[in-house]
Amino acid sequence: MQTTTTFRDWSRQYIGGQWKIGNSENTYLNKNPFDKSILVKMPLANLEDVNTAYQEAKAAQKKWQETSAYERSALLKKAAELLANKRDEIVGILVSETGSSFAKAQAEVDLSIADLTEFASLPIRMTTETVPSVVPGKENRIYRLPVGVVGVISPFNFPLYLSIRAIAPALAVGNGVVVKPDLQTFISGGLFIGKLFEEAGLPKGLLNIVVADIAEIGDAFVEHPVPKVISFTGSTAVGRHIAQLCAKNLKRVALELGGNNVMIVLDDADVEQAASAAVFGKFLHQGQICMSLNRIIVHRNLYDEFVKVFSEKVAGLRVGNPVDPNVFIGPIINQNQVDKIQQLIDQSIEQGANVVTRGNVTGTLMEPVILTDVTNDMAIAQNEIFGPVAAILPVSSEEEAIRIANDSDYGLSGSVFSGNLDHGINVALQIETGMIHVNDQSINCESIIPFGGEKSSGLGRYGGDWSLEEFTTLRWVSVQREPRPFPF
Template sequence: MKYANSNKLYINGVWKEGRSDKLYENTNPYNGEVLSTIKLANKNDIDDAYNAALQAQKAWQETDKAEKEAIFEKAIAYMESRFEDIVNLLVEESGSSIMKANIEVGASIATLREASSYPAKMETKTYHSIIPGKENRVSRLPLGVVGVIVPWNFPLVLAMRSVAGAIATGNTVVLKPDLQTYIAGGSVIVEAFEAAGLPKGVLNLVIADIEEIGDYFVEHPIPRLISFTGSTSAGKHIGAIATQNLKKVILELGGNNAFIVLDDADIEQVASAAAFGRFLHQGQICLSVNRIIVDRKIYLPFVETFKAKVQKIKAGDPREKDTFVGPLINRKQVEKVLALIEKSVSQGAKIELEGKVEGNVISPYILTDVTPDMAVAQNEIFGPVASIIPVENEEEAIEVANASIYGLSGAVFSGSLERGLRVADQIHTGMIHVNDQSVNEEAHMPFGGEKSSGLGRFGGEFSFEEFTTVKWTSVQKQPRQFPF
């Protein structure tokens, strides 16, 4: 899959080379093929991008709502017309399976469609006043310029939710995708909006190495909001810098999601859900099933059923339609996952199913007899490793689920919906699903976490709130009496 603009930045409506002395080779994580080579951005390019966004913001804010909506409709049409091309790009650039890539492109289009409703919501409402003769007006306004930083695992949809939400509410954007997936997480989105006729400067793309620019993208005085999706450690650092400069932040960070299996659950259904939620995209999803917590009364039959299903999963070339587990994003990640397995085994975990490593592909592992203090239970595993924790009862399941610094997503399976809901309500997490696995995203629903999983929410009216502010204007229609 070749993209004409895959080796350029996009600043103020112009595709251009970066001004860094550094070149970056974007490679296929499965076979190492070089997809593109780009001259990176430096701090001067970041200045240009933010200045272009600032200059364009006022005119874009004042653009007619119908015109904004029309641009979004054209961007949707562009994405739909390139659907298969973008799927193939995700397979090549991020190692996505064909199934995962189709899910991601579909979700990105749904996100665009949801955001297209935002311009009509940028309205002014009138409220009563306690002062005689006064009218209160509250206006919904854009924040200004938004800086967006996105990761490599779901590059298209994670960038789209911030870019589309910000632009639809009258903001302008500078987007910085991860180097490893900057085409899907950057170039594709820019091309869609460019084809739709988005005015120059409203969306800008910089591709930069953090080793060169440091914190400059976040520290820059122009952006009023930094939207970051990535690791908890990086998010804390970015949040500290942004708040020190009184910038607003949206932080969607890591997860260590609990998948609770109560003793009355349908084992066959649960095992299928767990296999999908754990191994989709090789487990490289913040929403992935990370800790499978099973009541000991059904622990052994669950392990047996789950193992049988996982053994059917094909790992290998993501270009093949029946492949479910493709490559991890890079060798460093492979080594990190193997180290977590090794440490957990040394702590007493049992290898129920041993995977194989071929290049960057790890076929599924299953670890059993895991305890909450083991490495695989304490850390977010961005790899195809399932850890199964036995517990004595419902109360211990809740306790184990909550014994994490994270609180992003989760799942509870029970034969009783009332019981499942009761348990779900006790789990400290931003999202949780009863009788479904933890990887769920709907464009109109609030997406985000608690504790070390982040701040803020994406999706629907919740995303709309994040990208806007309110302004109170009072109008004294009759002279007000003062005591002097």
């Protein structure tokens, strides 16, 4: 598979509807994570660029808010159509820039098209409610309005989708948007989307993409006075910091953070089905997904059989250059992440984990690792791995499985396998998490479903009416239709 894009064309910021060279003296080399080849050299944005982007979004937003709901809806539908037509181009970018497998890249495009299509309905759903008043002759109206300008900070792992997930609903309901994509994936997570909406006919200035290094701009993107809502997807540590900044500046914040997701395999589960689901939920995109399985908790009655079937399935996964459509496991995003994963593995082995499989590591390419007899206090179970490492924990009872599942600061996604669906649902409802799936793996996403976590996995929800809530505000306007008597 070959990309249809010329990467050197992606070297300008998108600010105020113009493609501009960043004003920073610093540059960034965007590299293919598999072979380290340079895709493009990017002159970065500085504080001046960030300010300009926010001011442009603010200036363009008022007119956009007054635009017909049907016009805004049509524009998002056009963007979805264009994305479908550009599928080969963006799949090529995702493979080269993010190390995505062909299957993962295709799924990411599908999810993005689905979100654009779903959020095209939001303008029509911004209804005004009229309610009675206790005051004679008064009418109460409750208007749903855009917040103004939204700042979006998106991650490297699903950059296209996790940017569109916030950009599309924010624009649909009448906001201006400024996006700071992850440096490592600024094309698929930012510039490509800017170009997409430009071709769809979005008015200039409404969507701005600033490619900047946090070391240079610091907290300015969050603390700038223009944005009223900050949407962040990324690590819990950074999310906590952003939440503190937003609280200090009285901004609203939507956070989708890390996960330490479990699959619980109960003693009546179908081992074959559970193992198949676990392989997908663990190793899709090398485990670099916030919803990836981090801990696989298996009842001892099935433990040996599960480990055997799971290991056989993992042995069949192809590892290598993701330009090969048959490759399922491609590179880790950078060498620092590889080193971190290796340290967690080594530490867990020292703590008593047994190695069933530990493949070779060549640069950023890691072959699958399977650790058994893991306990919940081991490093591999306590930390979000974000790599192709399966930690399998044995338990002696359902109660122990639930206790271990909840013994985590995180609560994003999860999975329960049981031969009795009603019983599986009962167990699922006892897990402290925002999302959980019975007889399926943990990586699920649908445009009309509330997506988000509990505890240290985030605040707020994305998707459907929940995105409408995140990116709008309510205003009470009362209308006194008859003169109201006053005591003076």
